[in-house]
Amino acid sequence: MTATVETTSIRAEKPRGLLGRVAGSPLVRLVVRRVLIAIPLLLAVSVLTFALMEAMPGDPARNMAGMDATEAEVEAVREQLGLDRPPVERYLTWLGGFVTGNLGRSTVSGQTVASMLDERMPVTVELVAFAFILSLAISVPVALMAARRPGGIFDRIVMVISMTLLAVPNYVMALLLVLVFAVSLRVLPAIGYVPIQEDLPGNLRSVTLPVLALGLPIACFYARFLRGDLVEQMNSADYVETARAKGVGPWKVLWSHAFRNSSFGLLTLVGLNVGGLIGGTVIVEQIFSMPGLGVMMLQGVGSQDIAVVQACVFIFAAVAVFANLFVDVMYAVLDPRIRYGSR
DSSP: OHHHHHHHHHHHHSOOHHHHHHHTOHHHHHHHHHHHHHHHHHHHHHHHHHHHHHHSSSOHHHHHHOTTOOHHHHHHHHHHHTTTSOHHHHHHHHHHHHHTTOOOBOTTTOOBHHHHHHHHHHHHHHHHHHHHHHHHHHHHHHHHHHHHSTTSHHHHHHHHHHHHHHTSOHHHHHHHHIIIIIIISOOSOSSOOOOTTTOHHHHHHHHHHHHHHHHHHHHHHHHHHHHHHHHHHHHHOHHHHHHHHTTOOHHHIIIIIIHHHHHHHHHHHHHHHHHHHHHHHHHHHHHTTOOSHHHHHHHHHHTTOHHHHHHHHHHHHHHHHHHHHHHHHHHHHHOTTOOSSOO
8 A cells, every 4th residue: 555655646746748847947947037037127128218218308299390390380299299198108108019019100200110120120130140150250269279378479469469459449440440441442331231132242241341340349358258268277177187187189178178168158258248249239330321220229319219219229128138048048058067046
């Protein structure tokens, strides 16, 4: 009888099918916790953005009606835009529309914000994606080669170049690239954007300078951090000494052992720098006349187009938040021993 009871108890504790196993997964619980934290954070960002736009001097209705419009005409525009309602009511109306997919209309162009995002978002996504790929494609091999012989000629050259480029702001980098490649050498266009579906070579030429302006400083930052962490791992980590004692070659030790552990720090930097990378697009798009979300947001701020600014800021914040969520998930994937929420 005792054996029967114990067997029944063990069977009852087993997960019930695929849904039970998924719900009990530590990785799924991690994602759910991070998403639940992200929701109030994004709400706070939207409230703060709305409040700042409300506090800005000027009158959107006057801007839309024209400086020569009468007070009656301005009041009619204000009523048409809903600006005569209390701010709290207008925010809640915007939030309800956002949840249902209605992002509102631009008070300047009259376009729906959703259609404006459809036009502008591919440009910013392409710039950010290419800049991110470029930064990792440069920083990882450069850091590995510099860490192979710390203090060598290549290592010193890398440190000097990275320090120099890190000291140059994005907008100065953009202007220098235009001066060299567009004005002096005339090999790349200085302004404009060619959609990828129209002309692939033309598209790559049009985004090269903006991508370099965004990606090079971040590549230098990643390279310096990764190089320092790799050198520390190679000089002090016990598992490196063990691998060397087993006769493992220097490059294999560097790549298979030291880099794998240093990748956790690199992942953290990537998650933290996503917001900075997106913020850099606001300046770079303006300099190179790229019709992306950065220019759209700047134009919205200048004209007090609240719906446009709210949508752009919300998207930027959401990308930054979920980039950090992705980093947390990658931690658990790379090292299953990591346990979140344990006490």
